[in-house]
Amino acid sequence: MRPELLILGFDTSAAHCAAALLSGDRVLAARHEDMGRGQAERLIPLLDEVLAEGGAGWSDLSRIGVGIGPGNFTGIRISVSAARGLALGLGLPAVGVSLLDALALGTAGPRLTCLAAPRGQVYVAGHDTAATIPAQALPLEAVPRDWAEPGLVCIGSGADAVAAQLGATPADPALPDAVAIARLAALAPTDRPPAPLYLRAADAAPSRETGPRMLA
Amino acid sequence: MDTPVTAQIILGIESSCDDTAAAVLRCDGPRAEILSNVVEGQTALHAAFGGVVPEIAARAHAERLDTVTTAALREAGLTLDRVDGIAVTSGPGLIGGVLAGVMFAKGLAASTGLPFVGVNHLAGHALTPMLTDGLEPPYLMLLVSGGHCQFLLVRGPDDFTRLGGTIDDAPGEAFDKVARLLGLPQPGGPSVQAAAAEGDPERFAFPRPLLDRPGCDLSFSGLKTAVLRARDTLAEAQGGLTETDRADLCAGFQRAVAEVLAEKSRRALDQARAAAGPLTGFAVAGGVAANTELRARLTALAQATGTPFVAPPLALCTDNAAMIAYAGALRLAAGARDDATLSARPRWPLDRTAAPLVGSGKKGAKA
Numbered sequence: 001m002r003p004e005l006l007i008l009g010f011d012t013s014a015a016h017c018a019a020a021l022l023s024g025d026r027v028l029a030a031r032h033e034d035m036g037r038g039q040a041e042r043l044i045p046l047l048d049e050v051l052a053e054g055g056a057g058w059s060d061l062s063r064i065g066v067g068i069g070p071g072n073f074t075g076i077r078i079s080v081s082a083a084r085g086l087a088l089g090l091g092l093p094a095v096g097v098s099l100l101d102a103l104a105l106g107t108a109g110p111r112l113t114c115l116a117a118p119r120g121q122v123y124v125a126g127h128d129t130a131a132t133i134p135a136q137a138l139p140l141e142a143v144p145r146d147w148a149e150p151g152l153v154c155i156g157s158g159a160d161a162v163a164a165q166l167g168a169t170p171a172d173p174a175l176p177d178a179v180a181i182a183r184l185a186a187l188a189p190t191d192r193p194p195a196p197l198y199l200r201a202a203d204a205a206p207s208r209e210t211g212p213r214m215l216a
Numbered sequence: 217m218d219t220p221v222t223a224q225i226i227l228g229i230e231s232s233c234d235d236t237a238a239a240v241l242r243c244d245g246p247r248a249e250i251l252s253n254v255v256e257g258q259t260a261l262h263a264a265f266g267g268v269v270p271e272i273a274a275r276a277h278a279e280r281l282d283t284v285t286t287a288a289l290r291e292a293g294l295t296l297d298r299v300d301g302i303a304v305t306s307g308p309g310l311i312g313g314v315l316a317g318v319m320f321a322k323g324l325a326a327s328t329g330l331p332f333v334g335v336n337h338l339a340g341h342a343l344t345p346m347l348t349d350g351l352e353p354p355y356l357m358l359l360v361s362g363g364h365c366q367f368l369l370v371r372g373p374d375d376f377t378r379l380g381g382t383i384d385d386a387p388g389e390a391f392d393k394v395a396r397l398l399g400l401p402q403p404g405g406p407s408v409q410a411a412a413a414e415g416d417p418e419r420f421a422f423p424r425p426l427l428d429r430p431g432c433d434l435s436f437s438g439l440k441t442a443v444l445r446a447r448d449t450l451a452e453a454q455g456g457l458t459e460t461d462r463a464d465l466c467a468g469f470q471r472a473v474a475e476v477l478a479e480k481s482r483r484a485l486d487q488a489r490a491a492a493g494p495l496t497g498f499a500v501a502g503g504v505a506a507n508t509e510l511r512a513r514l515t516a517l518a519q520a521t522g523t524p525f526v527a528p529p530l531a532l533c534t535d536n537a538a539m540i541a542y543a544g545a546l547r548l549a550a551g552a553r554d555d556a557t558l559s560a561r562p563r564w565p566l567d568r569t570a571a572p573l574v575g576s577g578k579k580g581a582k583a
Contacts, residue, residue: 040315044326044556058327073271074312077278081316084282085323089296195279202275207266211399212447213456 006060009182010047010083011067012039012075013099014115014157018067019046020178021054022186028054030179040078061092065185067177068096070115070123070137070199080194087193095185096194100125100135102181103156106174110149112166114158122158123199137199140165224300225251226548227324228541229285231277231317232309232337233363234258234268237537238285240292240299243545248347252291253531253538256284259403266396267389268362274312281320288537296328303544305537306334306554307561309363315560322556333547334558338566340539342368342376345499347542348528354492355526356485358514360477361502361534362388362403367432367484368566371492373546378567379484380432387473387504390436394443394469398462408466409507415460415467420446422472424479432484434476443469470509478513485521499526503534 004024011018017039020030029050035042051057066083069076080096087094103113104127112133115123122140126133130149140158143165153171154163163170173180223244230237239253258276262268289295304321307314318334325332341359345351353375357368366381385393388405395404400411422442425435443465450461457465481498488495498518505511505527518525532538 040319041557041559043319044322048326048556073274074315077274077312077316078319081278081281081319082323084278085320085325086327087323088282088285089324089327193279193282196275198275202269202271204265204269204272206264207396209266209396211397212451212462214399214462215454215456215458 005062005186006056007063007065007182007186008047008051008061009065009097009178009185010043010079011099011177011181012043012079013067013069013071014075017042017046018176018178019050020176020182021050021056022179022182025183027179028056030176032176032178039075043078043082058090061090063092063185063190064094065097065182066094066194067099067102067181068194069099069197070117070135071099073196073198076196076198080196083194093190094194095188095190096197097181097184097188098125098135098197099177101184102177103173105180105183107153107155107171109151109153111153111155111171112147112162112168114154114156114162116158117200122162124158124162135197135199224545224548225294225298226301226303226541226545227285227288227299228537228539228544229281229302229304229317229321230337230340230535230537230540231281231313232305232307233313233535234262234273235535236277236280236284237535238281238288239537239541240288240294241538241541241545243542243549245549246346246546247350248542248545250538251294252288253536254284254288254291255531255536256280263402266402267392268310270310270312273310274316277313277316281317299330301544301548302330302332303335303540303548304332305337305340305540306558307336307564309337309562311560311562314562318558318560322558326556331548331553333544333552334554335540335543335547336564336566337540338364338368339376340543341501342370342566343373343543343546344501344528344532344539345497345526347539348532349497349526351497351499351526353496354488355495355497355499356488357499357501358477358481358484358505359502360387360500360504362386362392362504364502365434367480369488369492373543373550376566377491378565378570379487380434380480382434382436384435384437385440387436387477388502390440390473391504393440394466397444397447398457398465400462405503405507408470409509411463412466412470412509415463415465417467417471419464420468422468424472424476427476427479432480432487434480436473439469439472470507474507474510474513477510478517481514482517482521485517485523495523497524497526499528501528501533505533506530
């Protein structure tokens, strides 16, 4: 019986496959592989490798932490679906962690986590900011100027663009994605299965066909 | 009940279109008992869009696969530790949903150490008569649904010859589109059939696509367009449609679909017999096989040619995971195994030797 929670965290919500094994706060193994495609084929073998490197097996785990986005819809589902399968197979809880929360971990002060989104949009969320800024998707040019405040740092793949607009300071995340996901998963409640955080509706238009006018 | 030592408990998972499904089977060679068969549909999610929206389907699958699987295990009265193998649809289909199922199954297999295999969705349909009726190959299968339409000569669990198929829309798709353009509810199969029951199938002379050409290929896109033209002509002349007009349009459309499928089935039966000798049966699968006019014609055709007609129960004709568990069990029993690098495949023709059908896209044959 391990004294600390043994947590496997992973993420495929962008052009990467990332995983980390943590015992409490201690990182036993962490990997981040950049890849534009192939995450679905790579993920489970990568998790096997990270477990082996950390000297653990599947049955040693206490919890699964999984990145739920926002990000690439398919990429999010790759990890969330795998996490749900792993959780069912192990009889363990899987916990979903927002990337916008993971990016904020380990940095102090007011910060805006920012992820680049398609079609000139950004996903953002505020942490310890003067205004409450819930996770949302919005066009870059629509980022409100009054989100600016003294000492504000912007973190994430969309940080440079948002920081330039707000006169804030861009900063790198303090922790690798998968490490932050595992840490936050350790603290999160386990009563809900991980669900993707899309922040954008599915691209679908209702049918324009209304049918003929019916005569009485 | 004592389980023979050779029997295997197989969990099947299916998510290739708009049904999230899981099933548990006890399999012993070609014989199998369905212990549970859970299907959660998505009709309401897609209703406003006039067709299955792939992204909406994928979103639903990703959040339902585990609960549906848990329900299937519960209904079977089993826990995961009693399962001997996992089978999952790994194509062809809407890639987002297939991928969700494959990743879920991989997670389940990795964490339990259970062997798992990816199954071709079409093989699941094509082998269903072996599961439900103990039919032994060789037999002819007509798969006719919202996403597929093809004739398969089944000579063994891994021996399929495609004799023909649609070069454009699947018939179920055509029923849905006709329903939409006539203001009838989705899914179109039942609503068009209900309207057709009151109609005169002779009033509109709709085309019989590809009937004038040899072979078993089919086309339904032009037929749908012909219904649209007839509707617009009526609407222009009268300022709208009467219920009688609508019923007659439905009856004419349904008659055309049934006649074309029956004639192509006759040819497919001839071809299948020429290739494989006497057939054990003519089997149908897919939701469109529930259409009563089509079924009557196919039954009559089978009788006239002395071939037993096999129509599995509707729940096993439409998308389900029992068929995936069964097809997977046969693969597992033959020693097949997939590993965690298994890919989800949007396109995966069952018959790898058949020429791609016209219109199946530059990426190669879809199915």
